[in-house]
Amino acid sequence: MKKGIGHYHIGDAFDDFILIKSSARGVASNGKPFLTLILRDATGEIEAKLWEITKEDEEVFIPEQIVRLTGEVNQFRGKPQLKIFSIRPSNASDGVQVEDFVAKAPVEKEVLMEKLTEAIFEMQNPSLQRMVRALVKKYQEGLLTYPAATKNHHEYVSGLLHHIVSMLSLAKELHTLYPETNKDLLYAGVILHDLGKVKELSGVVTTSYTLEGKLLGHIPMMVEEIGNMAKELQIDGEEVLILQHLILSHHGKAEWGSPKPPLIREAELLHLIDLVDARMNMLNRALDKVKPGEFTDRLFALDNRSFYKPLFEDN
Amino acid sequence: MKKGIGHYHIGDAFDDFILIKSSARGVASNGKPFLTLILRDATGEIEAKLWEITKEDEEVFIPEQIVRLTGEVNQFRGKPQLKIFSIRPSNASDGVQVEDFVAKAPVEKEVLMEKLTEAIFEMQNPSLQRMVRALVKKYQEGLLTYPAATKNHHEYVSGLLHHIVSMLSLAKELHTLYPETNKDLLYAGVILHDLGKVKELSGVVTTSYTLEGKLLGHIPMMVEEIGNMAKELQIDGEEVLILQHLILSHHGKAEWGSPKPPLIREAELLHLIDLVDARMNMLNRALDKVKPGEFTDRLFALDNRSFYKPLFEDN
């Protein structure tokens, strides 16, 4: 069996460290308090009930606490639930850390950053290159670690950078196939399109939306950032406006959050590249969990479809 | 009969000055060139054909030229058309000017600006007041003359200012009726909500969209402006973000151009006030042209509805 809670089946025994993602107090039908824990590691998450808790339990078993747990995977209302036999908080001598329990991009962030840097070097339009370089530098820390989203696709540490680098490869190949496209503009759009997520999302481990993320969203924030940076770098010329348009329009339609649809060739292509990479990331990871001849779970961000893995796939 | 082309009926004789809005060359079935003129004054516009033209005619009868014209209002394919008996360009001694032929707000722009200034004086939140004051000052010239839109509502000189001042009256009364609302925030939202139109639209007389108007639109541009101005004035605090949200969300829904819907009470109210004032402006002007017992033309921006004026209205 592959390691990690995402690979357990109903009936499997569990004996490992795992991270508490959330913890909520309830009162059972016998009047005793209990905790509903959401436990996670890098492969997935599972619910567990800790019955008849003490006051100390409530103070110990809190979010971001790692625990040592033995139990069994059961089913409750059609979903897996981890039945707890024993549980204790981890201690220093256990040698476990929060980051061990968090999914990460399948490529090291240093490698990803190197590829990003290479792409920037390839750019020849000085206005575009300078803006991209300055913004990447300004948000480098977040860029190295943030996920690309809170769920659905690339929702892991360095997911944003992974998504960008994967899209850059796509952009490069598409530019070769359609040489009429402006590669520099495409690269700039790819690199900056979701950089606003660094301000929209709250952080890396338990990611939620910031207040400005909720009230403005990453798209208008990034449009403003580009405007500011152009002023700061004293860059004039249509590149600034066009780049702002690429960011603004990359969701493709008003109802998907882009007040203007793509009106520039590279804006249209950026939107399509984003779509392809996000969907392939979701699909590959969902299909990785099933055997040939099986269907995946329903994938919410893919119109709730459940995908089939053909028998002739040797997985 | 009220003066102005908007008040003519089929069969009426015409003998007056009028402004050429557009002019396009065609070739008639007899092989002779002709001009299709769109003529306008402050009350409306009408098409006319100038048959068998000379080269000079083509050079003289161009947009923004005032002409002296005699003719008759006919009907062609169900729409009024001005049959030309005689036409000549105006000259200095005629004492007519372009601005005489352009619709203007029914209130003088100085009066409107005074009312706007009063409203700003009423504001007590220093962050909001300073931002509003600075942005009004920065865009004062456009604010005094721009229309609120290229068509549909307040599409006349100083229409933007007229719309703002009318909405301020609404805001004041609604704040009295719903005292829980924050008047300063509401005022700031009303004053700035469409100020980006000064950058989105090309000018006052023959208004079209600028390139940045087409690629970004007035909403993201104004969000950026507020961010910039706050930096310039070194204003911190949630007011900046909240005000940006009011601007961003004032169209109410993603499909109407607001990537975030209103998530603040005053943002919701701003959206509704904008709706009420725009619709009443359209309705009042359309109903002003018909008699009791008649229906207006179809109003595109009101879902193509045609409105009825009851018989018991004394017009």
Next chain:
Amino acid sequence: MKKGIGHYHIGDAFDDFILIKSSARGVASNGKPFLTLILRDATGEIEAKLWEITKEDEEVFIPEQIVRLTGEVNQFRGKPQLKIFSIRPSNASDGVQVEDFVAKAPVEKEVLMEKLTEAIFEMQNPSLQRMVRALVKKYQEGLLTYPAATKNHHEYVSGLLHHIVSMLSLAKELHTLYPETNKDLLYAGVILHDLGKVKELSGVVTTSYTLEGKLLGHIPMMVEEIGNMAKELQIDGEEVLILQHLILSHHGKAEWGSPKPPLIREAELLHLIDLVDARMNMLNRALDKVKPGEFTDRLFALDNRSFYKPLFEDN
């Protein structure tokens, strides 16, 4: 802490009278019967479980029974639940009555009725005034007490009247700002627009829909009422038809229940006033429950949005 169940937090002890809104029998996993009670007072409602009940319990703890209850507010599946320590039915000496536990309009119904009467006095069109007066008289009893809806907005005793009077203030101010509007027609529309609710809804305390409410709805019922009353009062003239149209179209669109959209200026304005007042009522009450810096619960009737209360609001 403000009084009332709507103001309790998880962990608070409860010791007070409260009204049973509904009661349903279940069987626990230990095979013993229990009751799921929905308890309410004027500020909100909460679920509670009464475990291991007797036959008598089932007969005593029924809807509209007031009970004396001690307990604690817990959380169950993410929602508050009142854990019962002790419970007994109220008795005569307790001095509590059902109406103490029901939300009421924040203004006394006599005051509201007075304002309504004043508005009717202002009306000068005799046809409209006579119809309004007669219908208000006919349905006065329901008008004084009915809610404006079963949920969402003005869903409290005298909510309908409160909504009408609030809209009348709005109508008065809007007529001042847009003097072209016909005030009498607007008043008549406001007063009668939802009067059919008195026939559509079943009553004041535990409000549901009547059979004719389900099969016809308040809009066609009120259109018919106006037609009947006009016949009874022998009123001729376009006012009858126009008023019927205002009622018919006040939901604004076919998909919202108006087979005809507003085709009269005052019909459009009536629709907008109704929207403004309903939304402000929902928003003010939802925001009243949260502190600055917090978001409200999702508001179903406002597209499921969750609204933010800015930090600079002094609540």
Next chain:
Amino acid sequence: MKKGIGHYHIGDAFDDFILIKSSARGVASNGKPFLTLILRDATGEIEAKLWEITKEDEEVFIPEQIVRLTGEVNQFRGKPQLKIFSIRPSNASDGVQVEDFVAKAPVEKEVLMEKLTEAIFEMQNPSLQRMVRALVKKYQEGLLTYPAATKNHHEYVSGLLHHIVSMLSLAKELHTLYPETNKDLLYAGVILHDLGKVKELSGVVTTSYTLEGKLLGHIPMMVEEIGNMAKELQIDGEEVLILQHLILSHHGKAEWGSPKPPLIREAELLHLIDLVDARMNMLNRALDKVKPGEFTDRLFALDNRSFYKPLFEDN
């Protein structure tokens, strides 16, 4: 060639009487006035231009005037146009009348009325029967002659009655196939469902919408009529409400004009019967005009579809 303008092809000579449906004055590129005539007979309509007209022509060639015309069917901008060689108004000795040029139901109205009467005789529920009988009597004149619509289906003299009688046959058969259905209720719904058209439409020959048709529509008007008639006949009982519901819901969905969807079995069936008969009427008439192997014109009321007549149909 079948008689009637609907059967002419491009190039055919025309020499017959025909009715002027509408007449509009224009001015040609040579400055001379002309008339655009819409000419019709019972089989269709065609446009014609009458060039270089005199004042008398304008007074003579007006709507509802029959003319004797020779000419040729040409094509103009892809549509047939009748080129006029000679034209004169008909006179008494011509022996032609307006009603000869108007399409009529393929069955005599007396026969239709007899079938309607038979159906009413079949009804056994006294409340339903009395209401139907009274309303049919009240609107008998219009019922005998009105079309069922201004266009799309049964848009000919006695079209409404033809539609009702055809639906009654359907209702009878469906009741046999689904004996659980209440035949009396179904009959009552069928007979009354569109009777409000008699008030919604302006008349038989050049049919448009009345003011109350535009502002209320036939559905709410008929609901009110049924309520009134029940009062007049002092009929109590659920039949009145249920019958009102059938009328109200027979368009099937809010966006199609029914504020309540069918919530009674017979209401659902009424909606479906109406659909079947309207569509078959449109389809049969459109396919009657084409040969096997051809497609019909696009049918607007059938989602703009163009239908194919198979080769194996013997026409």
Next chain:
Amino acid sequence: MKKGIGHYHIGDAFDDFILIKSSARGVASNGKPFLTLILRDATGEIEAKLWEITKEDEEVFIPEQIVRLTGEVNQFRGKPQLKIFSIRPSNASDGVQVEDFVAKAPVEKEVLMEKLTEAIFEMQNPSLQRMVRALVKKYQEGLLTYPAATKNHHEYVSGLLHHIVSMLSLAKELHTLYPETNKDLLYAGVILHDLGKVKELSGVVTTSYTLEGKLLGHIPMMVEEIGNMAKELQIDGEEVLILQHLILSHHGKAEWGSPKPPLIREAELLHLIDLVDARMNMLNRALDKVKPGEFTDRLFALDNRSFYKPLFEDN
């Protein structure tokens, strides 16, 4: 009380045989395993919990096992639940069989098949008749027993055949009322329209979708079948194409699964007949379960409507 679980009310005692439809293991709050059973007979289904189970219980109480059960119908979270007092698997001497617990068409399949055969005999177009005959023969076994759907309408043994025969009656009558229609084509469409369900659905008792059902659906599969059969029978001529079109378009719209809408008269009629029969089947069965004066449950496939049975219906 009518026999069958579909006719029980809360509080009723149960003592009868019943079939296990599905069985899922869970762990209760006391740590003991239990089974959640879905039990069914021909009249409906109900949930039951079997507490504190043994390993053997898990092996015995599995899908398609008949059990003898005593218990009581309770309510849990608003839905009926069968509280188990005693349960045992049926044995040979009980004389019960799976097919006794499965709903069947109200008419014997032999009778239905006879009617189908008669209809085929009536057909006169040799191409259509031969294709229909051959396909009915090829799929006769499935046709005799398959349901028409997994849920919503005709979801019982021989439901498909029942649906076809009922539609044939409708088709016959509609052809009489609209004699322009091609009866043979209509019959062929009716008989074959859902025959692909025999390949789309997995079987008769616990019906789910086959892999090709999920990936292609019954419509394209049947189009292919008709093409193949025509080749096999060496049938040429437009009938093959037209019949394929009828099958392809019978869902009426692209969003309902028909890539082409009906473009042939009989295709449109087939779609409508299918609609009428499916809806009447659902409605009749839902209304059969309620008393006059009551509403049915919400019917998902009828837009979630809840239908009313009038008081004047004698049930």
Next chain:
Amino acid sequence: MKKGIGHYHIGDAFDDFILIKSSARGVASNGKPFLTLILRDATGEIEAKLWEITKEDEEVFIPEQIVRLTGEVNQFRGKPQLKIFSIRPSNASDGVQVEDFVAKAPVEKEVLMEKLTEAIFEMQNPSLQRMVRALVKKYQEGLLTYPAATKNHHEYVSGLLHHIVSMLSLAKELHTLYPETNKDLLYAGVILHDLGKVKELSGVVTTSYTLEGKLLGHIPMMVEEIGNMAKELQIDGEEVLILQHLILSHHGKAEWGSPKPPLIREAELLHLIDLVDARMNMLNRALDKVKPGEFTDRLFALDNRSFYKPLFEDN
């Protein structure tokens, strides 16, 4: 000036050969017949009027006739129109042929076919390879010459093959970037996805829809073809079904003509690749016609958007 009618501007003189695409007779206001010609060459098309024609003219100037024409490009109702000074049919000695006037893929069809053959050679799954090879062979003639559509994208000779080969390059690169994808399946889907167009479209020069194209569409026809070919080649295994699913689902959504959405990873990717290549083809060709700083015409198949070519693009 680039050669070809697509590169002319208003006022340009024309003196060249051109092909008649369509010809329609009309009658002018002076009573004389004329022809409306649509003229085309490989770069575009233009309307022209041939006034006062003779009978012979009507017989000579017919579709697919090449003519020698002198004239001038004018504007009529906002669209270019070619004013004819002289016109004559081409003759043998002119050395012009129809195919000179038809747009072709920018790559020779032999080169394209070679690339297709290479891709087939790369395939390793024998079932997929054999089916693809056999179908390409069967439809080779059409595949070499057909357009990919009647309008919008790749609507030129060999457009279908050009589209396939371009998508194969995309598929190859995407397989490299996402190695989890099955390249053989992707190639098979790409090659066959639109092959049904060879049966759906009528031909190469004046392309319209065939009857089976209208009644079935290329998707169900190709699904059937694959099924037939698999039978003929006696290929079993899931590959057949999966490949049929890829074809069936490649439009992505039911409302776009795919009764099943993609439920296989490669089906999703096929849909996206198709989208990218079709859109880039449209965009590149539209932008090729405008200068930097200009907007293209509205592109119907791209939601009617008009795209901007930035100033910094060197054209």
